[in-house]
Amino acid sequence: MSDRENNTQADNALLLRVAMGDQTAFAQFYDRVSGPLYSMALRMLGNEHEAQDALQEGMEHLWRKAPSFDSTRAAAFTWAVMLFRSRLVDRVRRGATQSRVIEQVIAQTDPEQHDDATAVQALARHEDCHIVRRVMATLKDEQQTLLRHAFFTGWTQQEIADNTGKPLGTVKTVIRRALLELRDRLTQEGYEP
């Protein structure tokens, strides 16, 4: 079994223990996922204070929802990221505007140039991080940009079209195709969520 498969199993096992009310497992799960979750919050919300608040609130939500986790239907990392992202999207759509500023600033730049080196080393899944970034870079520039808009801004496709000046039909087509291609290429690379 590869290290990446071990990571998947470790995360799933921890989250199943969290679902049983195991606080030690919750602390360990926090250590494994809080880096990517906080980084995502910072990207979407645009300031550290709100990102910290979102992480705290999001982890409370994960603790509450853990009993609904089904490892046959989702990997723990995916479950945590997507559940957390939904909360962030709610925050953004309630009125936060910072993400728009941040998105404009760093959308076209290489994220590795901005990483906190300690944060990358601390990632339980740093190899996965490198795989995902390498695979993402194989998508066309327009696909990368619009897919990141769709994931990180919380915008609707109409808002993305309005803010990028692209036709709505183009936005929809590019984002859907980009996600499908990303899935295919991650699978080919043996990515384990």
Place this chain on the structure above:
Amino acid sequence: MQTTTLDQSQREQAADYVLNQLDDAELAAIEQGIKTDAMLRLAVQELSDAAAAIAYTSRQVLPPALAGLKVQTAEITEKVASKPDSGTDNLE
């Protein structure tokens, strides 16, 4: 592991669902489909994996708790125990 038996419209709906781009009626329809269609359920699962991976493409920064502050997970569990939850989410 890739899903090949769904038609293009279903694959597009699955992608839109994963990225929270459906209106209420579309959302209700696909969630009903997920309950009954194993291929659609698998497609959503795989696309969710891919979408979640996008989190790695943002600048990676340590949260304060991992940058030196004490992780307060015990506080979270105590706080949650005293406050009931509300609302629903995808992937539950």
